[in-house]
Amino acid sequence: MIVRILISVLVFVPAAMLPAVPKVEDLSDLKTLQTQVQRVVLEQTETTVSLVSPTIGASGSGVIVSRDGLILTAAHVIERSKEMTVIFPDGRQEKAKVLGANFTRDAAMAKLIGPGPWPFAEVGDSRSLEIGDFVVAMGHPKGYDPTRRPPVRFGRVMDKSTLDFVTTDCTLIGGDSGGPLFDLKGRVVGIHSHIAPDRRVNNHAGLTGFKSSWENMLVGKMWGVLGGDRRDPNRPVLGLNLRKTDVGLIVDEVPRGGPAFSSGFLPGDLVVAINGELITEVEKLSEVFVDLLPGEKVKVDFSRGGSKLTKTVKLARLGDIYLNERR
Amino acid sequence: MKFILFYCVLVSSSLIAQMGPPRAQEVTDAQAKQIFVALRAAGTSAKKVVYPIYSGRKRIAYGISLGEEKLLTKASEIVQKRGLYTANREQVALNALIVGVYEDHDLAVLQVPGLKAPIVEWADAGNLSEGAFLSAIRPDGEAQAMGVLSVRERSLKSIDQGFLGIEMDTLETGKGVRVKNVVEGSAAGEVGIRQNDIIVKIEGQEIQGFYELSTKLRRLKNGGQPEIELLRNGEVLKVKPTLKGREIREGVSRRLEQMDRMSGGQSRVRGGFGNVIQSDMELEVEDAGLPIVDLDGRIIGMVIARAGRISTLILPGDDIINALKDDPAPFVIEEGDVLLEQQWPQDFHRDRMRRELGLMRRMMESLQRELERE
Numbered sequence: 235m236i237v238r239i240l241i242s243v244l245v246f247v248p249a250a251m252l253p254a255v256p257k258v259e260d261l262s263d264l265k266t267l268q269t270q271v272q273r274v275v276l277e278q279t280e281t282t283v284s285l286v287s288p289t290i291g292a293s294g295s296g297v298i299v300s301r302d303g304l305i306l307t308a309a310h311v312i313e314r315s316k317e318m319t320v321i322f323p324d325g326r327q328e329k330a331k332v333l334g335a336n337f338t339r340d341a342a343m344a345k346l347i348g349p350g351p352w353p354f355a356e357v358g359d360s361r362s363l364e365i366g367d368f369v370v371a372m373g374h375p376k377g378y379d380p381t382r383r384p385p386v387r388f389g390r391v392m393d394k395s396t397l398d399f400v401t402t403d404c405t406l407i408g409g410d411s412g413g414p415l416f417d418l419k420g421r422v423v424g425i426h427s428h429i430a431p432d433r434r435v436n437n438h439a440g441l442t443g444f445k446s447s448w449e450n451m452l453v454g455k456m457w458g459v460l461g462g463d464r465r466d467p468n469r470p471v472l473g474l475n476l477r478k479t480d481v482g483l484i485v486d487e488v489p490r491g492g493p494a495f496s497s498g499f500l501p502g503d504l505v506v507a508i509n510g511e512l513i514t515e516v517e518k519l520s521e522v523f524v525d526l527l528p529g530e531k532v533k534v535d536f537s538r539g540g541s542k543l544t545k546t547v548k549l550a551r552l553g554d555i556y557l558n559e560r561r
Numbered sequence: 562m563k564f565i566l567f568y569c570v571l572v573s574s575s576l577i578a579q580m581g582p583p584r585a586q587e588v589t590d591a592q593a594k595q596i597f598v599a600l601r602a603a604g605t606s607a608k609k610v611v612y613p614i615y616s617g618r619k620r621i622a623y624g625i626s627l628g629e630e631k632l633l634t635k636a637s638e639i640v641q642k643r644g645l646y647t648a649n650r651e652q653v654a655l656n657a658l659i660v661g662v663y664e665d666h667d668l669a670v671l672q673v674p675g676l677k678a679p680i681v682e683w684a685d686a687g688n689l690s691e692g693a694f695l696s697a698i699r700p701d702g703e704a705q706a707m708g709v710l711s712v713r714e715r716s717l718k719s720i721d722q723g724f725l726g727i728e729m730d731t732l733e734t735g736k737g738v739r740v741k742n743v744v745e746g747s748a749a750g751e752v753g754i755r756q757n758d759i760i761v762k763i764e765g766q767e768i769q770g771f772y773e774l775s776t777k778l779r780r781l782k783n784g785g786q787p788e789i790e791l792l793r794n795g796e797v798l799k800v801k802p803t804l805k806g807r808e809i810r811e812g813v814s815r816r817l818e819q820m821d822r823m824s825g826g827q828s829r830v831r832g833g834f835g836n837v838i839q840s841d842m843e844l845e846v847e848d849a850g851l852p853i854v855d856l857d858g859r860i861i862g863m864v865i866a867r868a869g870r871i872s873t874l875i876l877p878g879d880d881i882i883n884a885l886k887d888d889p890a891p892f893v894i895e896e897g898d899v900l901l902e903q904q905w906p907q908d909f910h911r912d913r914m915r916r917e918l919g920l921m922r923r924m925m926e927s928l929q930r931e932l933e934r935e
Contacts, residue, residue, distance in 0.1 A: 255592050261602045264694060265856050271709060272692035279691075286772075288733060319733065325776025327769045329733070365585045366592045370692070375871055376817055380776035381722070385711035386691045387841045387871065390592065393585045403589075405824075405841055405871040408817045431823040433843055433870060 255366035267368060270418045274370045275386050277420050279323055281355040282413060284378035285330070285344070287315040295373035295384075295413030296320070296330075296344065297422055298354045303346030304452075306357075306444060307412030308427050309335040310460055312342045320346060321378045334451035338458030338524050339397055339443045340427040342412075343451045355414065358421030360398055360440025367391045371404035371436070373413025373426055384413070389436075396517070397462070397524060398440030400424050406436045446525040457527050464520070467553025470528045474499060482506065482514050485536075492555045497545045500538065507535040523549075600696050600704045607698035607852040607860050610681040612649075614657065614671070614850065616642035623699075623850035624657075624671060625863055628680035633881070635849035635865055636662045636669035637830040640892065647673055650700075661889025666876060667830045667865060670889050681852065683878025684859035686714065686838060695840050695875070697851040697864055705851055706873075708842025714877055717834045723781035723804035725749045725789075727760075731771045737761040737792065738774045748802035754791065758798075762790035778804065824870035831868040838862060838875040 258264055278297075285307055286293040294311030296318075298304065305320070312318060312332045320328045328346055335342035346352055363369075371387040389404035402415065406426050415424035415438045424438030450457070459466045473492020476483040485503040488495045505513050508522050509532050526532065528551040535544050610626040614634055622639055624632030624647065632647065639645060645657040657671040689695075689710050696704035716722075726747020730739035737759040743749050754760075760768060764787050768774045781787055783806040791798050821827060826846040844851070844867050851864045853875050862875040 255588050258592075258596045258599050260599050261856060264596070264599055268692065268694045268856060271694075272690060275690075275692040288731075319770070319772065321772045321776075325773050325780070327771075327773040365588050376813065378772060380779045381715050381717075382712040382839075383691065385839060385841070385871065386709050387711060388692070388694075388709040389841075390589060392589055405843070407820050407824075407870045408814070410871075429820070429870075433824050 255364065256368060267418075271368075271370055271386075271388055274416050274418060274420045275372075278355050278370075278372065278414070278416055279383055280353045282323065282372040282374070282384045284321040284374035284409075285311055285412060286319040286321065286378070287312070288317060288319050289315060293374070293377040293409055294411040295409065295426065297412075297414035297425070298346070298352050299357050299422060300354050301351045303330070303348070303350050303352045304354075305330055305344040305346065306414070306422065306425055307342050307344060308425055308439065309337045309340045309342040309458075310427075311412040312344060313337075318344055320344075321374075323383045325380055334453065334455045336443075336447040336451060336458045336525065337456070337460045338462045339447060340439045340460060341425065341444045341447055341451065355416070356419075356421045357441060357445075358417050358419070358423040359442055359445075360400055360423045360438075361442040363391050363394065363400060363417070363423060363440075365391055365393065368418055369402055369404060369423065370416045370418070371402065371406065371410070371413065371426065371438075372416070373406065373410035375407045376409045392434055394440075395437075397521065398443030399427065400438045400440045401434075402436050402438065403434040404436055405433050443525075450525065450527060455527060458524065462524075465552075467551060468528065469552040470523055470526045470530065470549035471552045471555055472532075472534070472547055473550055473555045474505070476505065476516065476519075478516065483516065483519070489555055493547045493550045497534075497547050499536075499545070502538070504537045505534065506537055506542070508532050510535075528554075596707065597704055600707060601702055603696060603854050603856055603858045604698035604702045604704060606682070606858055607854045608700060608702035609679050610860070611698060611700050611850075611852050612647045612673075612676070612678065613700060614639060615646050615648070615654075616644055619847075621847050623848065623864075625681050625850065625852050626676070626678035627670065627885070628678070630673050630676045630678075631660065632657065632671040632673055632676070632678075633681075633850070633863070633885075634669050634671060635828070635830075636664070636667050638828065638846070638849050639669055639671075645671065647671075647676070649676060649678075659892040661891050663884050663887075663889050665835065666880070666884050667834070668876075668881070668884060668889075669892070681860060683882055684855075684861050685879055686861035686875075686877040687879070689713075689838075689855060689861065694856050695842060695853050695861070697842060697844060697848060697873075698854055699851065705848055706842040706844050708840040708873065710838060711841050711872070712839035714836050714838055716836055717832050717874075720806035720808060721783055721835070722779040722807040723783060723785045723787075724807035724809075725754075725778050725802060725804060727754060729771050729774060733770050737768055738771055740791075748804050752800040752802040754789075754800060754802070755793065757793075759792040760789060761792055761797075763787050779807065783807075821869035826867060827869055828866040831866040831874065834865065834874065834876070836877060836880050837865065838877055839868075840873045840875055841871055842873045844873050 281298045285296045296305040296307035318330045320330045330344040330346045333343040372384040387404040389402045393401040410426045413426045414422045417423045427437050427439045473494040475487035477486040483505045488499045614622045624634035646654045657673045660670040660672045662669045693710040696707040726744035726749040727740045728742035730741045740758045785804045852860045853862045862877045865876040866874040
């Protein structure tokens with residue numbers, strides 16, 4: 235009951251403190267906005283590159299985010315490629331090595347070969363974006379085209395969804411994938427991912443999600459499934475069968491041979507938090523796990539018979555614990 | 562339906578997650594309304610020169626007044642339609658007849674007897690840079706759409722781009738591009754470029770690969786004379802070809818075509834323009850002919866095509882002025898070589914009555930919609 239009240243407080247306080255939607259009341263407001271957009275375009279055009287897979291021939295976009303040439307792109311752009319040809323808006327051609335990718339977030343990294351210094355954009359944050367915030371999208375739609383610079387699209391945040399995906403009305407099409415969504419300060423806040431037939435539904439992988447997968451991608455790990463798949467045998471698990479109750483997630487069963495079993499979890503334990511993140515829903519658990527791989531250690535806060543306990547658990551592969559789910 | 566379902570899932574999942582975002586669509590709709598109200602101030606001169614063009618009961622395009630009872634519109638959207646008419650500001654239907662066309666620009670000039678409209682004043686679009694705010698203004702002064710300048714003026718004609726006439730090896734070796742084949746009679750052939758030559762420099766700049774070389778050549782344009790350095794059997798050779806026009810049409814993948822198709826209608830004629838501005842403003846096929854203004858209210862061009870999900874093409878005003886310096890080609894109807902302007906429909910008056918009734922019905926409908934909205 236106390237937990238419930240606590241949750242509702244957590245929910246309603248931020249809702250009341252939501253900043254107002256950016257307002258445009260007259261032509262001079264629009265002119266100010268136009269100046270901001272044009273500045274973003276001027277400063278960020280050369281950071282927006284086209285990426286072509288030399289082996290598969292598929293082409294997408296990317297954005298350089300560090301002086302030494304780190305590129306953010308979409309996971310489906312670098313899928314099955316070890317190297318990408320990087321084409322700058324002026325036609326200059328370079329090479330990049332593919333680093334890691336979290337397919338569930340459609341997030342990936344590559345690194346320009348060569349010392350640089352490269353032009354780069356600053357990395358922003360997508361969680362602080364609000365509905366109605368103005369944004370600028372760039373990319374190389376339909377592949378690199380020598381007759382133009384990356385076409386500019388202007389729009390607003392229309393919605394936010396799970397796993398830090400952001401929906402805008404900046405229209406995108408094939409080839410834009412992996413390209414940057416900028417806020418009005420020119421910071422990368424999203425990476426173009428997928429679209430719906432409705433022109434107002436253009437989805438971008440939010441930068442906050444990129445940040446939570448950053449280290450694993452940087453060291454070259456590849457994991458997850460495009461669109462997400464709860465039955466992915468390579469998904470990391472604790473080895474706990476949980477039941478949702480009014481007070482939170484309660485352990486129903488602890489399968490033998492799983493990491494939670496060896497750590498001494500018992501049926502009836504109430505899971506409170508993982509790596510400091512409060513867990514009350516299975517969805518929240520999946521969100522925390524989306525950035526992790528089997529073999530990584532997590533800190534589990536739980537309560538047993540009124541006392542608070544903490545254990546560190548090494549995550550296992552889903553397919554290794556639940557053999558019948560192995561494909 | 563699928564989308565609605567998807568939206569419901571989105572909304573419900575976010576509701577569960579943190580009771581928000583509250584009424585996302587209400588928020589964005591209200592914001593859009595605000596922006597469109599602010600844009601009215603930019604449409605004051607454009608609204609005076611724009612007229613709807615109807616065929617039967619359907620609006621098929623807009624036209625911009627050239628004075629002397631003439632309207633300028635997109636040719637390919639109207640030439641095959643019968644019974645063209647417009648409506649003046651008193652909502653009286655006026656017949657429109659095709660005087661002639663500018664095929665290269667896909668423009669048509671209509672004669673509208675009785676039309677009293679001011680002459681459009683085109684402004685220079687050349688000083689606008691990417692990200693400039695543009696809007697398409699309707700006769701009622703509202704913006705039909707707002708967008709930004711996505712790509713500056715450029716030619717969409719491949720013939721304007723430089724063509725050397727070699728097939729390039731896309732294999733990346735890190736230094737130069739190998740010539741896989743030489744097209745007979747091409748610029749490359751004329752200066753003796755041969756198969757297996759390695760192009761290492763163009764205009765003194767080292768070439769790393771296929772994209773660099775192709776970009777350089779295509780930006781050099783038809784008639785360009787770049788100095789090219791190549792390696793043949795370890796020897797360095799220099800040649801100076803005169804580039805020809807590119808006649809190769811770029812193929813578009815079926816997947817991309819499908820993406821464009823699923824995202825709304827596209828104009829039948831949407832490519833091959835000699836000079837256009839690309840914008841991301843979301844218009845429909847029947848919005849061709851709308852005047853485009855910048856935030857200062859200057860009329861910088863006319864919508865010439867809806868060209869896919871991300872693209873609306875705009876003919877810059879200065880290009881229109883240049884095109885109109887010549888007389889349009891007479892428009893010929895299929896039945897015989899008789900000019901339509903000489904052929905006044907026999908049942909003109911009956912048609913006009915019917916159109917006026919149609920217009921009245923449309924007005925009634927819009928009035929009713931207004932009332933329902935109240």
